[in-house]
Amino acid sequence: MGKALMGLATGAAMLALGVGAADAQEKMKVGFVYVGPISDHGYSYQHDQGRLAVEKELGDKVTTTFVENVPEGADAERVIEQLASSGHKLIFTTSFGFMNPTLKVAQRHPDVKFEHATGYKRSANVATYSARFYEARTVIGQIAGKMTKSNIIGYIGSFPIPEVVSGINAFTIAMREVNPKAEVRVVWVNSWYDPGKEAEAAKALIDQGADVISLHTDSPAAIQVAQERGLWVFGQSSDMTRFGPKAHLTAIVDDWREYYVNRVKAALDGSWKSQDTWGGFKDHMLFLAPYNPALPADVVAAAEKTRTDIMEGKRHSFQGPVKDQSGKVVIAEGKQATDEQILKMDWYVEGVQGKVPK
Amino acid sequence: MSAELALIGPILAAMLAAATPLLFAALGELVVEKSGVLNLGVEGMMLVGAVCGFAVAVQTGSSTLGFVAGAAAGAGMAALFGVLTLLLLANQVATGLALTLFGVGLSALIGQGFVGIPIADVPELYIPGLTDLPVIGKALFGQDALVYLALAAVPAVHWFLYATRKGLILRAVGENHAAAHALGYKVIRIRFLAVLFGGAMSGMAGAFLSLDYTPMWAEGISSGRGWIALALVVFATWKPGRVLLGAWLFGGVTIAQLHVQGLGIDIPSQLLSMLPYLATVVVLVVISRDVARIRLNAPASLGKVFHPDA
Numbered sequence: 121m122g123k124a125l126m127g128l129a130t131g132a133a134m135l136a137l138g139v140g141a142a143d144a145q146e147k148m149k150v151g152f153v154y155v156g157p158i159s160d161h162g163y164s165y166q167h168d169q170g171r172l173a174v175e176k177e178l179g180d181k182v183t184t185t186f187v188e189n190v191p192e193g194a195d196a197e198r199v200i201e202q203l204a205s206s207g208h209k210l211i212f213t214t215s216f217g218f219m220n221p222t223l224k225v226a227q228r229h230p231d232v233k234f235e236h237a238t239g240y241k242r243s244a245n246v247a248t249y250s251a252r253f254y255e256a257r258t259v260i261g262q263i264a265g266k267m268t269k270s271n272i273i274g275y276i277g278s279f280p281i282p283e284v285v286s287g288i289n290a291f292t293i294a295m296r297e298v299n300p301k302a303e304v305r306v307v308w309v310n311s312w313y314d315p316g317k318e319a320e321a322a323k324a325l326i327d328q329g330a331d332v333i334s335l336h337t338d339s340p341a342a343i344q345v346a347q348e349r350g351l352w353v354f355g356q357s358s359d360m361t362r363f364g365p366k367a368h369l370t371a372i373v374d375d376w377r378e379y380y381v382n383r384v385k386a387a388l389d390g391s392w393k394s395q396d397t398w399g400g401f402k403d404h405m406l407f408l409a410p411y412n413p414a415l416p417a418d419v420v421a422a423a424e425k426t427r428t429d430i431m432e433g434k435r436h437s438f439q440g441p442v443k444d445q446s447g448k449v450v451i452a453e454g455k456q457a458t459d460e461q462i463l464k465m466d467w468y469v470e471g472v473q474g475k476v477p478k
Numbered sequence: 479m480s481a482e483l484a485l486i487g488p489i490l491a492a493m494l495a496a497a498t499p500l501l502f503a504a505l506g507e508l509v510v511e512k513s514g515v516l517n518l519g520v521e522g523m524m525l526v527g528a529v530c531g532f533a534v535a536v537q538t539g540s541s542t543l544g545f546v547a548g549a550a551a552g553a554g555m556a557a558l559f560g561v562l563t564l565l566l567l568a569n570q571v572a573t574g575l576a577l578t579l580f581g582v583g584l585s586a587l588i589g590q591g592f593v594g595i596p597i598a599d600v601p602e603l604y605i606p607g608l609t610d611l612p613v614i615g616k617a618l619f620g621q622d623a624l625v626y627l628a629l630a631a632v633p634a635v636h637w638f639l640y641a642t643r644k645g646l647i648l649r650a651v652g653e654n655h656a657a658a659h660a661l662g663y664k665v666i667r668i669r670f671l672a673v674l675f676g677g678a679m680s681g682m683a684g685a686f687l688s689l690d691y692t693p694m695w696a697e698g699i700s701s702g703r704g705w706i707a708l709a710l711v712v713f714a715t716w717k718p719g720r721v722l723l724g725a726w727l728f729g730g731v732t733i734a735q736l737h738v739q740g741l742g743i744d745i746p747s748q749l750l751s752m753l754p755y756l757a758t759v760v761v762l763v764v765i766s767r768d769v770a771r772i773r774l775n776a777p778a779s780l781g782k783v784f785h786p787d788a
Contacts, residue, residue, distance in 0.1 A: 323492055363694070
């Protein structure tokens with residue numbers, strides 16, 4: 121159906137422009153901008169899996185281009201501009217820091233469609249999308265609470281933005297539910313991808329007594345450290361088992377394949393609209409990597425129950441009462457955090473050590 | 479309190495390890511700059527050293543061979559720089575920057591097949607008795623061999639520069655290449671050797687990262703450490719002993735700020751990450767005045783093109 125519509129639409133446009141039939145075969149160009157290398161085996165790798173899925177399914181109608189290792193900020197604007205002015209009709213920019221550059225370029229190219237991941241600003245030709253990563257963090261937080269013996273859990277953070285802070289909080293709430301004595305120590309590395317520093321952060325946390333490490337950075341360096349020191353760790357964005365088969369408990373796996381294919385189809389058949397998508401387990405945007413065989417059966421069963429409860433809407437990651445560090449109830453008993461509260465979260469729940477950097 | 483005390487050992491050990499790549503690269507660059515050449519390509523040479531070292535270690539199963547290969551690859555990159563700047567008289571600053579960009583791309587290309595392959599960590603030293611000492615034992619006597627090699631390079635470089643005739647000639651070339659040439663010294667040959675040494679040291683710094691520090695290859699694994707090493711040479715005002723202090727300070731700040739955060743102490747981590755660069759800027763501003771430049775030991779011919787016929 122999409123193909124027929126597309127044919128009609130292009131046919132009409134070509135006729136109107138008086139262009140020959142040969143050009144009607146021209147494929148739509150779709151661009152992708154990544155913050156890290158696709159070889160990071162984490163965040164950018166997963167976005168590229170989405171791009172490959174688009175190629176596989178719609179390769180006869182589209183061609184794709186990607187640019188990796190794009191720094192957030194002014195450089196990003198040049199890269200996005202370059203894609204937009206070289207005939208790309210749909211451009212996915214996949215990191216939070218690409219938000220303002222994307223909007224700026226979009227203003228200059230009203231005929232190009234943009235999709236920005238993990239941001240909150242939209243316009244007529246800029247849509248946003250993200251996954252409810254915090255849902256998966258609820259599951260791993262629960263596992264961490266059961267697996268820790270030292271009751272100190274290390275958490276390697278990238279930047280103190282709401283997505284990361286809400287992840288820390290979802291993790292901590294679920295952890296304290298099964299183990300009220302456990303606490304989370306956060307170390308910020310101020311980078312999405314710096315293997316050396318991520319490894320240093322993991323070592324520092326382990327030296328301070330942490331026996332489970334969770335991360336919100338993109339390289340597998342911390343997985344190796346945990347493996348070497350004989351402790352537990354959770355992978356981020358991708359299944360990172362092979363970097364530490366003994367240490368890797370499970371991982372939060374992003375899955376953009378279905379979303380990317382659907383959005384490219386929408387752009388092809390003309391039904392694309394600027395919108396906001398925030399999908400979780402039930403939207404197939406989020407998975408958990410296979411559980412480590414070393415996990416006790418009851419821990420796995422409980423984790424699976426939590427996952428399916430979230431999927432079926434029986435459980436929410438921020439179910440009141442939720443207290444902040446001072447003990448004040450922020451989300452009242454019987455209430456759930458609203459999406460807006462989660463998207464603007466800049467405070468820690470009870471059980472996290474330290475303060476959110478400002 | 480005792481929990482915090484027990485942290486001193488691990489923090490010291492981590493600081494020494496974090497300082498090691500900086501020490502290798504900065505000592506190499508110090509010799510290069512002492513000969514009057516400015517090679518800004520340290521980051522690129524480090525990356526190529528890291529990926530070649532890793533590749534060879536994976537293929538041969540020997541981390542020693544990997545380390546040697548890393549040094550050789552760094553020297554190879556430096557040879558390219560030497561040919562361009564010393565023989566073809568290209569601008570040193572521009573060529574150095576190009577070398578870094580080239581190294582970033584080349585290392586990513588070579589490394590494609592090596593992402594995600596785990597290798598065995600370089601074994602740590604263990605001296606019965608000494609390594610078991612409380613608090614400092616592990617930090618001082620339980621490190622990997624490369625950490626000690628980097629430390630040993632400090633007095634070695636100092637001795638070479640200030641106690642040997644060859645070192646004296648190298649410094650003379652760096653201070654006034656025209657005079658050294660007039661005295662019959664082979665300015666270009668001496669500088670080329672210095673550049674090769676610097677490249678080999680940068681390559682070792684990279685190989686330390688990929689073989690030892692985080693035993694893996696990841697694109698851009700050096701994450702700006704080459705630039706810190708360059709800054710360190712200026713920060714140390716071209717003195718090997720101060721390079722050591724600087725490396726400990728820079729490495730120490732990195733590790734300390736991670737621990738400070740983990741302990742929940744409220745200092746902005748961005749501020750601490752910024753300190754090394756701030757210190758470098760201050761030194762650079764100070765030496766931009768000629769009087770201060772001489773007092774601070776900067777080689778007078780640094781970065782200037784030498785042409786024997788001129």
